[in-house]
Amino acid sequence: MRSLSNDNNGTPSLASAKSSSKNSSTVDGMDDAHELVSADIIYVDSGIISRKYDEPLFDEVEELLGASPAPRPCTLVWRDLSVHVKLKDGKLKRLVNNVSGIAKPGTLVALMGPSGAGKTTLMTALAHRSPGGTIIDGEVAMNGVPVGDFMHRESGYMHQDELFVENLTVMEHLTIMARLRMDRRTTPLGRRRKVNQLMRQLSLYGARHTRIGGLDGQKTLSGGERKRLAFASELLIDPGLLFCDEPTTGLDSSSAQKLMTLLRASAVQGKTVICTIHQPSSELMALFDKLVLLAEGRVAFAGNASGALDFFESLGYQCPITYNPTDYFIKVLALTPGSEGASRQAIKSVCDRFAVSDAAKELDMEIHLEFHLMDNEDQDLRRVKNNNYKPPLLHTKITWLVYRYLLIIIRDPRVQFVRILQKLAIALTAGLCFIGTARLTQAGIQDVQGALFIIIAENTFSPMYSVLHMFPEEFPMLHRELKAGLYSTPVYYVARMVALFPGLVVEPALFTLVVYWVAGLRGTLYAFGFTVFLSILVLNVAIACGSFFSCAFGSMPLAIAYLVPFDYSLMMTSGLFIKLSTEKIYRDTNTTAQQGRTYNLAALSIISDLFQATKGIQETL
Numbered sequence: 233m234r235s236l237s238n239d240n241n242g243t244p245s246l247a248s249a250k251s252s253s254k255n256s257s258t259v260d261g262m263d264d265a266h267e268l269v270s271a272d273i274i275y276v277d278s279g280i281i282s283r284k285y286d287e288p289l290f291d292e293v294e295e296l297l298g299a300s301p302a303p304r305p306c307t308l309v310w311r312d313l314s315v316h317v318k319l320k321d322g323k324l325k326r327l328v329n330n331v332s333g334i335a336k337p338g339t340l341v342a343l344m345g346p347s348g349a350g351k352t353t354l355m356t357a358l359a360h361r362s363p364g365g366t367i368i369d370g371e372v373a374m375n376g377v378p379v380g381d382f383m384h385r386e387s388g389y390m391h392q393d394e395l396f397v398e399n400l401t402v403m404e405h406l407t408i409m410a411r412l413r414m415d416r417r418t419t420p421l422g423r424r425r426k427v428n429q430l431m432r433q434l435s436l437y438g439a440r441h442t443r444i445g446g447l448d449g450q451k452t453l454s455g456g457e458r459k460r461l462a463f464a465s466e467l468l469i470d471p472g473l474l475f476c477d478e479p480t481t482g483l484d485s486s487s488a489q490k491l492m493t494l495l496r497a498s499a500v501q502g503k504t505v506i507c508t509i510h511q512p513s514s515e516l517m518a519l520f521d522k523l524v525l526l527a528e529g530r531v532a533f534a535g536n537a538s539g540a541l542d543f544f545e546s547l548g549y550q551c552p553i554t555y556n557p558t559d560y561f562i563k564v565l566a567l568t569p570g571s572e573g574a575s576r577q578a579i580k581s582v583c584d585r586f587a588v589s590d591a592a593k594e595l596d597m598e599i600h601l602e603f604h605l606m607d608n609e610d611q612d613l614r615r616v617k618n619n620n621y622k623p624p625l626l627h628t629k630i631t632w633l634v635y636r637y638l639l640i641i642i643r644d645p646r647v648q649f650v651r652i653l654q655k656l657a658i659a660l661t662a663g664l665c666f667i668g669t670a671r672l673t674q675a676g677i678q679d680v681q682g683a684l685f686i687i688i689a690e691n692t693f694s695p696m697y698s699v700l701h702m703f704p705e706e707f708p709m710l711h712r713e714l715k716a717g718l719y720s721t722p723v724y725y726v727a728r729m730v731a732l733f734p735g736l737v738v739e740p741a742l743f744t745l746v747v748y749w750v751a752g753l754r755g756t757l758y759a760f761g762f763t764v765f766l767s768i769l770v771l772n773v774a775i776a777c778g779s780f781f782s783c784a785f786g787s788m789p790l791a792i793a794y795l796v797p798f799d800y801s802l803m804m805t806s807g808l809f810i811k812l813s814t815e816k817i818y819r820d821t822n823t824t825a826q827q828g829r830t831y832n833l834a835a836l837s838i839i840s841d842l843f844q845a846t847k848g849i850q851e852t853l
C-alpha cells in the first residue's frame with residue numbers, strides 16, 4: 233500500500249532545516265535556511281503514513297518565529313454546521329451542509345476540496361467572520377465558549393487576497409496595525425519590539441521602508457512578501473488560533489514552501505492553524521497534521537492524511553502511482569463537465585460512506601466529548617478567562633487612523649501639488665474675467681453676482697465629485713477591518729473626516745482669496761472673512777453630499793449617475809437663476825387637493841427629474 237511520509241526517520245521539515253540554518257543569521261538566513269529539499273519527502277511503502285512530530289522542535293521554531301511566549305491553547309469544535317445565503321429572489325442557498333469537526337492546539341489542519349466546495353464559507357463561519365446576509369445553523373465553540381466577537385482578538389485570519397493601504401511602507405503598516413490591534417497595556421517599547429521581531433522573523437526587515445504598493449517605477453513588495461506581511465499583521469496579537477485562506481495561491485513553489493513552513497512552525501509553537509489550500513505538492517502536504525476534504529459543502533473525509541488514501545481505496549478509488557494523492561482526491565470530488573449528475577452522485581456516495589465510517593464515528597465521539605465538557609463547565613468562568621484582552625482606547629484608534637489617512641493624502645505630493653495648481657489657475661482665470669467690472673454699482677451687479685457664483689460653484693462641484701471615489705475604493709478594506717473588529721464605523725467616519733479637514737479649509741480659503749482679490753470685490757476684512765467662511769461651509773456641505781452619494785450607491789459610476797440630476801436641480805433652484813418667490817404655485821385639482829394642499833413647482837420638478845433619471849439609470853444598468 234502506498235502512503236506519504238516526510239523522510240525515513242519520520243523527522244519533519246523543520247528539523248531538517250536546523251543543520252543548514254546554523255550558518256546563517258536569523259534575519260536574512262531564513263530564506264535559504266528553512267527550505268525543504270525534495271529528498272526530505274518521499275513516498276514509502278510501509279502501509280502507514282508515519283509523519284510524526286516526535287520532537288517538539290523548539291530550536292527550529294524559535295529560529296523561525298522567535299522565542300515568543302507559548303500562545304493560549306485553542307480548541308475549535310463545530311457540530312452540525314450549515315451555512316446558507318439569501319439570494320436576491322429571497323430563496324436560501326445552502327453552501328455548507330451539516331459539517332462537524334475539531335481542530336486542536338498544535339495542529340495544522342488542511343481544508344481542501346475542489347473549487348466551490350465551500351472551504352472559504354466554512355472557514356469564515358468558524359472564524360465568526362461571515363459576510364452580512366449569511367445564515368449559520370449549528371454550533372461552533374472555541375475553548376468551550378460559543379464563538380462570538382471575541383474571535384477577533386483570539387484568532388487571526390489571513391485572507392486569500394490580501395488588502396493593504398498601498399501607499400504605506402511595511403514598517404508603517406505594521407506600526408499602525410500594532411496600535412489598532414495590540415492590547416492597550418502593551419508598552420511602546422513592547423510594540424516596537426514586536427514589530428521589529430516580526431519583520432526580522434518573516435524576512436521583511438530589509439524591505440521595511442519599501443512601500444507596499446508604491447507609485448510607478450518604485451520598488452514594491454513581491455507576492456511572497458505581501459503574504460508574509462499579511463501573516464505578520466495577524467501574528468501581532470499572538471493569536472492561539474490562525475485561519476489562512478489559500479496562503480500559497482499566487483506564490484512560486486519556493487515562496488509557498490517558506491510560508492507553509494512558517495505555518496508549520498506556528499503550529500509547533502502551540503497554535504491551532506486551519507488552512508485552505510489548493511492542490512499542494514507532496515512536500516507541502518507533509519507539513520499538515522490533519523486533512524479535511526470538502527465536496528459540495530459536505531465532508532468527504534476528515535482525519536489523518538494517511539487515512540485518506542486508505543479510505544478512498546476502500547471505496548475503489550485507487551490513486552495511480554504517478555498521481556499526487558491530493559490531486560487525485562480533488563479529481564474524484566470535482567464535478568466533471570458534461571456529466572455533472574453522475575459526478576454529484578459519486579460525491580454524495582463518498583460523503584455518505586465517510587459519514588458512517590469508523591473515522592467519522594471516532595471524530596463524532598471527540599466532538600461530543602468537547603461539547604459535553606462545555607455543557608458541564610461554567611461558561612462565565614471561561615468567558616472571563618477569554619476576556620483578558622484590553623482593546624486600544626477610542627482616541628488611540630481615531631488618532632492612528634487619522635495618521636494613516638493623512639499619510640495617504642500627503643504620500644502622493646504630485647496629486648496634491650497638481651490640485652493646488654489647478655485651484656490657483658481656475659481662481660486666477662475667474663478673477664481676471666472680473667477685473668474692473670465687479671463693482672457695487674447697477675452696471676456691475678451682474679458681474680458681482682457672477683464672481684460670487686464662481687466662488688460657490690467651484691467650492692461645490694469639484695469637491696463634491698472628488699470624494700465620490702473615496703468610499704467605494706475603501707469599502708473592501710473597511711468591511712474587512714470592521715469584520716476583524718479593528719474599529720467601528722463611527723470611528724472610521726470620524727477619522728476619515730478629520731483627515732480630510734485640512735483640505736476642507738485650505739482649498740476654499742485659497743481659492744476665495746485669489747478670486748476675491750483679483751476681481752476686486754469689497755475690500756473690508758469683514759466682507760472677505762465672511763465670504764471665506766461661507767465658502768468653507770459650502771465646501772463642507774458639498775463634501776458631505778458627495779460622501780452621502782458615494783456611500784449610498786457604493787460605486788462611482790452609479791453615484792455620479794444619481795448625483796448629476798440631483799445637483800443640477802439644486803443649482804437651478806438655488807436662487808441665482810430663478811427667484812423662488814416668483815415661481816408659480818401649483819394647486820392640485822383632484823379631491824385631496826381641494827383641501828388646499830399646494831406644492832412648489834420647482835420642488836415637484838426636482839423630484840420628478842430625479843425619478844426620471846433614476847428610472848433611466850436603473851434601466852441602463
Ligand SMILES: Nc1ncnc2c1ncn2[C@@H]1O[C@H](COP(=O)(O)OP(=O)(O)OP(=O)(O)O)[C@@H](O)[C@H]1O
Binds near residue numbers: 346347349350
Ligand atoms: N453570497 C453568495 N451567494 C451565492 N452563492 C455564493 C455566495 N457565496 C459563495 N457562494 C457559492 O458557494 C460556493 C462555495 O463558495 P466558497 O467561496 O466557500 O468556495 P471555495 O471552496 O472556497 O472555492 P475556491 O477554492 O474556488 O475559493 C460557491 O459555489 C460559490 O459560488
